[in-house]
Amino acid sequence: DGATWFRARRNRTSKAITKMIQTQLPKAYETYSDMPQHLQDSWFRSFTQFYNWSPELTPLVRSEFDSQAAKLFSDQVYAWKQKYLQGKKPKNMNMDVFNGLIPHWNKPETKAISETNSKNRRSGNVMSTHNAGAKTIEAREEEMTIEAGGV
DSSP states (O other): OHHHHHHHTHHHHHHHHHHHHHHSOSSOOSSGGGSOHHHHHHHHHHHHTTOOOOGGGHHHHHHHHHHHHHHHHHHHHHHHHHHHHTTOOOSSSOHHHHHHHHHHHHSHHHHHHHHHHHHHHHHSOSOOOOOOOSSOHHHHHHHHHHHTTOO
Protein backbone atom coordinates (compact mmCIF):
# COMPACT_ATOMS: atom_id res chain seq x y z
CA ASP A 1 0.00 0.00 0.00
CA GLY A 2 1.02 3.65 -0.21
CA ALA A 3 1.82 3.94 3.48
CA THR A 4 4.24 1.03 3.25
CA TRP A 5 5.85 2.59 0.19
CA PHE A 6 6.29 5.87 2.06
CA ARG A 7 7.63 4.31 5.25
CA ALA A 8 10.05 2.06 3.34
CA ARG A 9 11.69 5.18 1.94
CA ARG A 10 11.55 7.13 5.19
CA ASN A 11 15.26 8.05 5.20
CA ARG A 12 15.08 9.52 1.71
CA THR A 13 11.76 11.24 2.29
CA SER A 14 13.02 12.63 5.60
CA LYS A 15 15.99 14.23 3.88
CA ALA A 16 13.75 15.84 1.27
CA ILE A 17 11.35 17.22 3.89
CA THR A 18 14.16 18.41 6.19
CA LYS A 19 15.73 20.29 3.30
CA MET A 20 12.40 22.07 2.70
CA ILE A 21 12.17 23.00 6.38
CA GLN A 22 15.67 24.43 6.32
CA THR A 23 15.41 26.29 3.02
CA GLN A 24 11.77 27.05 2.24
CA LEU A 25 10.44 28.68 5.40
CA PRO A 26 9.59 32.31 4.67
CA LYS A 27 9.01 33.12 8.37
CA ALA A 28 8.83 31.48 11.78
CA TYR A 29 6.01 29.07 12.59
CA GLU A 30 5.77 27.32 15.94
CA THR A 31 4.45 24.08 14.45
CA TYR A 32 3.84 22.56 11.02
CA SER A 33 0.09 22.95 11.52
CA ASP A 34 0.62 26.69 12.11
CA MET A 35 1.98 27.03 8.58
CA PRO A 36 -0.55 28.31 6.04
CA GLN A 37 -2.17 25.58 3.97
CA HIS A 38 -0.81 27.08 0.74
CA LEU A 39 2.75 26.63 2.06
CA GLN A 40 2.09 23.03 3.10
CA ASP A 41 0.62 22.42 -0.37
CA SER A 42 3.67 23.98 -1.99
CA TRP A 43 5.98 21.69 -0.03
CA PHE A 44 3.95 18.66 -1.06
CA ARG A 45 4.08 19.77 -4.71
CA SER A 46 7.86 20.07 -4.41
CA PHE A 47 7.97 16.60 -2.90
CA THR A 48 5.95 15.17 -5.80
CA GLN A 49 8.69 16.27 -8.20
CA PHE A 50 11.05 13.66 -6.73
CA TYR A 51 8.77 10.67 -6.09
CA ASN A 52 6.20 8.78 -8.13
CA TRP A 53 3.20 6.71 -7.09
CA SER A 54 -0.14 5.65 -8.49
CA PRO A 55 -2.53 8.62 -8.54
CA GLU A 56 -5.07 6.79 -6.39
CA LEU A 57 -2.49 6.69 -3.58
CA THR A 58 -2.06 10.48 -3.50
CA PRO A 59 -4.40 11.07 -0.50
CA LEU A 60 -2.58 8.36 1.47
CA VAL A 61 0.86 9.66 0.48
CA ARG A 62 -0.23 13.21 1.39
CA SER A 63 -1.37 12.02 4.80
CA GLU A 64 1.97 10.26 5.39
CA PHE A 65 3.83 13.33 4.10
CA ASP A 66 1.98 15.66 6.48
CA SER A 67 2.53 13.31 9.41
CA GLN A 68 6.26 13.02 8.72
CA ALA A 69 6.61 16.74 7.97
CA ALA A 70 4.96 17.64 11.29
CA LYS A 71 7.33 15.35 13.22
CA LEU A 72 10.43 16.55 11.37
CA PHE A 73 9.35 20.18 11.74
CA SER A 74 9.01 19.71 15.50
CA ASP A 75 12.39 17.99 15.66
CA GLN A 76 14.04 20.79 13.67
CA VAL A 77 12.52 23.56 15.80
CA TYR A 78 13.75 21.68 18.88
CA ALA A 79 17.28 21.48 17.41
CA TRP A 80 17.21 25.20 16.66
CA LYS A 81 16.03 25.88 20.21
CA GLN A 82 18.94 23.88 21.62
CA LYS A 83 21.33 26.03 19.58
CA TYR A 84 19.62 29.14 20.95
CA LEU A 85 19.93 27.88 24.54
CA GLN A 86 23.65 27.27 23.95
CA GLY A 87 24.05 30.83 22.68
CA LYS A 88 24.76 29.59 19.16
CA LYS A 89 23.10 30.16 15.82
CA PRO A 90 22.34 27.37 13.38
CA LYS A 91 24.12 27.35 10.06
CA ASN A 92 22.47 27.32 6.66
CA MET A 93 19.11 28.74 7.61
CA ASN A 94 17.12 31.91 7.26
CA MET A 95 18.07 33.89 10.37
CA ASP A 96 14.73 35.74 10.22
CA VAL A 97 13.07 32.38 10.92
CA PHE A 98 15.44 31.66 13.81
CA ASN A 99 14.99 35.13 15.29
CA GLY A 100 11.22 34.84 14.83
CA LEU A 101 11.14 31.70 17.00
CA ILE A 102 12.98 33.28 19.93
CA PRO A 103 9.91 35.13 21.30
CA HIS A 104 7.97 31.83 21.18
CA TRP A 105 10.71 30.02 23.11
CA ASN A 106 10.73 32.80 25.72
CA LYS A 107 6.97 32.72 26.41
CA PRO A 108 6.20 31.53 29.96
CA GLU A 109 3.65 29.01 28.67
CA THR A 110 6.17 27.56 26.18
CA LYS A 111 8.78 27.27 28.93
CA ALA A 112 6.24 25.57 31.23
CA ILE A 113 5.31 23.00 28.58
CA SER A 114 8.98 22.39 27.83
CA GLU A 115 9.78 21.85 31.51
CA THR A 116 6.84 19.46 31.97
CA ASN A 117 7.85 17.44 28.91
CA SER A 118 11.46 17.35 30.05
CA LYS A 119 10.47 16.07 33.51
CA ASN A 120 8.24 13.42 31.94
CA ARG A 121 11.07 12.19 29.71
CA ARG A 122 13.47 12.00 32.65
CA SER A 123 10.98 10.26 34.96
CA GLY A 124 11.29 6.90 33.25
CA ASN A 125 7.51 6.50 33.26
CA VAL A 126 7.19 7.33 29.59
CA MET A 127 6.84 4.53 27.08
CA SER A 128 10.17 4.15 25.34
CA THR A 129 10.49 4.53 21.62
CA HIS A 130 11.92 1.43 20.00
CA ASN A 131 14.15 1.99 17.04
CA ALA A 132 15.18 -0.72 14.62
CA GLY A 133 18.09 1.35 13.38
CA ALA A 134 18.36 3.76 10.51
CA LYS A 135 16.17 1.63 8.25
CA THR A 136 12.47 1.08 8.71
CA ILE A 137 11.06 -2.41 9.02
CA GLU A 138 9.49 -1.92 5.59
CA ALA A 139 12.86 -1.00 4.07
CA ARG A 140 14.49 -4.07 5.61
CA GLU A 141 11.64 -6.25 4.36
CA GLU A 142 12.03 -4.83 0.85
CA GLU A 143 15.79 -5.53 0.88
CA MET A 144 15.30 -9.07 2.13
CA THR A 145 12.67 -9.71 -0.53
CA ILE A 146 15.07 -8.54 -3.24
CA GLU A 147 17.89 -10.65 -1.78
CA ALA A 148 15.60 -13.68 -1.80
CA GLY A 149 14.96 -13.22 -5.50
CA GLY A 150 11.71 -11.30 -5.16
CA VAL A 151 9.86 -14.12 -3.44
